[in-house]
Amino acid sequence: MAQIRIENVRKDFGSFNAVKSSTFTVEDGEFFMLLGPSGCGKTTTLRMMAGLELPTSGQIYIDGEEVGQKPASQRDIAFVFQMFALYPHLNVGKNISYPLLSQGMPRAQVKAKVAEVAKILGIEDILNRPVGGLSGGDRQRVALGRAIVREPKAFFMDEPLGALDAEFREHMSEELRALHDRMGATTVYVTHDQLEAMQMGDKIVVMNHGSVEQFGVPQQIYDWPATRFVAQFIGSPPMNFLDFDGTVGKGATAVQFGGVSFAVPQQLEGASGALTLGVRPEHVRLNDAAPYRGEVVASEYLGTTQIVTVKTQHGAVKARIASHEVIRTGTITGLDLDARTLTVFDARTGRALTSIANKEVLGHG
Template sequence: MAQIRIENLRKDFGDFTAVQSSSFTIEDGEFFMLLGPSGCGKTTTLRMMAGLELPTSGEIYIDGEEVGTRRASQRDIAFVFQMFALYPHMNVRRNIAYPLRSQGVSRAETKRRVEEIARLLGIEDILDTPVGGLSGGDRQRVGLGRAIVREPKAFFMDEPLGALDAEFREHMAEELRALHDRMGATTVYVTHDQLEAMQMGDKIVVMNHGVVEQFGVPQDLYDWPATLFVAGFLGSPPMNVLRFDGAVAQGAEVLDLAGAAIAVPAAREGARGALALGVRPEHVHLEAEAGYRAQVLATEYLGTTQIVTLRTAQGEVKARIPSDIHVREGETTGLRFDARNVTLFDVASGRALRSAGNEKVLAHG
């Protein structure tokens, strides 16, 4: 397996820029997620890494070698597509064996590796079955088997679970992650589903309009979003963002926003105007005596918790609270935010305000 390094990668299609100066490193053995909405550039990035698209500029390193101008067949990678792309006239065994036969691997070695992969994927009993009558899950396993059997340096996967129904997709995500852990493979996986990315990934790159918005481990992206886009894209419900107009007093050390005391002096560098407070629903608490007032608009029961939607002077807020707390639509209550879990944003730039000496957003109570 191999480390993959991307440096200043760019892709233009005429006047349209699909990927803008992207840089990140995928460590050997990581399960790495490229996450973002449709049209954000994640699939184009993956296709450039795989050699299916040539970059306009920038470098791609696989296992220390620059491969940006090499063909896909020269990069020692395997690509798994969303629709599996199986050969309908072949049975399962022949589909999995096809890459080895194309490389001239001996029949005995091909048979050994195909049967080993079939055991790994739990499809030994369907090796001689035509692929046309297989279920979506079995077809996916065959597609994975055909990729794995080559023993490449890295696996590239473009939404391989997208064609499955929601319940089975979650099950297959667990299987795919477990398979990755057993193999110790370097895997790059494209998805638009933030829950899938959080569930499976060791690291996540969040992209939007061809730009890398943030890169890191899932928990850091969730707890400390670097931009307003990431704050709104990750989480279900996403982070509440409340805009507060008005300048911060010169020399102020603490800003009181909705009862949350936010350290601001170093963080204010670069702020050009209005600020926004971001807080996850689980860090919003309903307290009758709190000074920041809100009106209950709706409740959504989720078993052990409920999502309460409230109207404030700065817009709607969602709170995730225990289901045994009784609230009534139309009533007015107070809100308290966990100050240690609040993110402060500069609205003009859309970026979180950070201390030069601390990578986490400055927030304390």
């Protein structure tokens, strides 16, 4: 397998800039997620890595070799599409064997490789069936089988589970991650589903409007988002935002607004003007004695937990609390925020200010 490096890669379609100078590294054997909303540039980035699109500028390295201007056929990669792209006139076994036969591999060796892959994917019993009558899950396994039978340097997957229903999609995501772990393959996977990215990925690149917003392991991205966009895109419900005008000095351990002082991690840079205090719902506690107050306007029951929405003068705050707690709509309550987990954003740029807590993730200080 192989390390993949992307250095200052840009892609223009005429006057439209689809990808803006992206730089990141996929380490050998990683399960790497390209995450973002529709139109953010993630699929274009994947297609450039695979050789299906050529970059306008920048370099792409696979296993140390610069391949930015080489076609897909010269990159030793396998691509799995969302809509499977199977050959309808061939049965399952012939679909899987096609890449090997096209390379001229002896038929006895091809048969052994197909049998090995079919066993890994649990599809030995359908090798002679036509692909047209298969379920979505089986068709996805066949598409995966056709990709892994070649043992390429890297696998590229463009929302391969997007056509499956929610329940089977979760099951297949577990299978896909287990398959990756058995093979130790370098895999780059595009998705718009942040839960899928958090569940499956070793590393995540979050993209928006053609730019890389943040790059890191799932827990870092969730706990310490680099931008307000990442904080809002990752998490269900997403991070809460309290907007205020004020000043945060370098070295500050609190922010003040609404007549209340909120303890925060020590700030390593200052800012003034329009600011935002961010907090995850699970780090909000309802406390009648707390000085910052609001009105309970909604409660959503989720089984073991409930999401309570509190309307405050600086924005709505969602709190994730135990489902057995009785919370009545219309009551006034206080809010405690876990100081260790708070992030201060510059509201004008959307960028998180560096603190003693997030400095390693943001790369400052």
